[in-house]
Amino acid sequence: MKELNLRPIIMEYQMEELSNDEQFLLSKAIESTNNSYARYSHFHVGAALQLENGEVLPGCNQENAAFPAGICAERSAIFAAGAQYPDVAPVALAIAARQPNGELTEEPVSPCGTCRQVIIETETRFNKPLRILLYGKKKVYVMDGIKHLMPLSFTEF
DSSP, rough: OOOOOOOOOEEEGGGSSHHHHHHHHHHHHHHHHGGGGOOOTTTTEEEEEEESSSSSEHHHHHHHHGGGGOOOOOHHHHHHHHHTTSSSSEEEEEEEEEOSSSSOOOOOOOOOOOHHHHHHHHHHHSSSSSSSEEESSOEEEEEGGGGGGGGSSOOOO
């Protein structure tokens, strides 16, 4: 038997320690929480995806009574990028959320498993890691690539 020691690298920052571009991207994710339709969970998630060409595309969760018909904020931004800029690689993804009381979350929120898999596919498609910023009022987590959230990911064989 051999034990695998997998160590994700997740950096913790205060908002003011981030670059101006990263702060702007997070502000767009926070802004996108206002466009969320979260009638059932009351958990409003926003995302902002920055592309290599400088474009920033927003995303937000959209719920539906038929739960599989909804979409998460991360995937809405990634899929919008694929539809509008299919050959332009994304470089950074920011995610923020509001609690049912309307307040931004104190702690960073991370993507669900389905979104993590979509991010893996996006990184594989463009053959480059995506910088991921997870916002919380107390701190921001930053990682260079989804492998830090999913070290044993499902990819093409």
